[in-house]
Amino acid sequence: MIQIAEDADNHPPHLINTAFDIVAIAASAGGLMAVGKVLSTLPAQFPAAIAIVQHISPEHRSFMAEILSRRTNITVKQAEEGDCLTPGTAYVAPPNSHLLVNDDGTLSLSKSKLVHFLRPSADLLFESVAATYKERAIAIVLTGTGSDGAMGVEAIKKMGGIIIVQDVKTAEFSGMPSAAIRTGNVDFILPLDEISSTLVNLVIGESN
Numbered sequence: 001m002i003q004i005a006e007d008a009d010n011h012p013p014h015l016i017n018t019a020f021d022i023v024a025i026a027a028s029a030g031g032l033m034a035v036g037k038v039l040s041t042l043p044a045q046f047p048a049a050i051a052i053v054q055h056i057s058p059e060h061r062s063f064m065a066e067i068l069s070r071r072t073n074i075t076v077k078q079a080e081e082g083d084c085l086t087p088g089t090a091y092v093a094p095p096n097s098h099l100l101v102n103d104d105g106t107l108s109l110s111k112s113k114l115v116h117f118l119r120p121s122a123d124l125l126f127e128s129v130a131a132t133y134k135e136r137a138i139a140i141v142l143t144g145t146g147s148d149g150a151m152g153v154e155a156i157k158k159m160g161g162i163i164i165v166q167d168v169k170t171a172e173f174s175g176m177p178s179a180a181i182r183t184g185n186v187d188f189i190l191p192l193d194e195i196s197s198t199l200v201n202l203v204i205g206e207s208n
Contacts, residue, residue, distance in 0.1 A: 018204065019203065026176065027143055028144025029145050034142040035052060037192050038142070039196070048138075055148070068090065075088060082107065094109065097111060098119055127152050142166045154183050156185075157183075167191045
């Protein structure tokens with residue numbers, strides 16, 4: 001059973017049985033397979049929430065949540081305005097909307113301007129996660145073109161969070177992982193096959 005500790009300063013409640021409250025994942029080209037691989041071996045009672053930004057076409061409905069649901073034991077849903085972050089649930093940014101984490105542990109969707117020609121933006125998600133969850137956040141950057149996520153990685157690291165990046169040798173597209181690595185703020189550079197087990201060890205194996 002996951003226990004939650006209320007925070008007197010109106011910050012999001014911390015989970016008692018884990019060192020981390022949220023995992024933010026960013027991916028672009030090749031990301032569906034990569035995200036699925038990361039989620040595939042997580043236990044159903046994974047004691048942290050997950051927020052996912054995957055760059056997809058803004059013109060079409062996304063089936064990413066449904067596809068990922070078939071590959072993992074945790075709950076996967078497309079994020080909706082006002083969703084309350086829940087342990088063991090992954091929230092996927094809908095097409096053409098930025099996904100943001102609020103300081104009360106809820107989610108917001110925004111149609112604000114594109115960031116580096118992108119909406120949703122990994123940078124905006126990571127920056128909101130850093131501001132809200134500070135050292136209790138993990139950011140993961142997977143395969144993708146461009147450099148989205150690099151600025152957000154710096155924000156997460158500045159607040160004491162942990163950064164995991166897919167080794168470019170196992171990434172279908174190296175742009176996003178390479179940009180994150182160049183920031184010098186990465187804690188783990190891992191082959192895709194090792195990210196999930198490392199995530200479980202961090203969140204569950206080193207729990208408070």
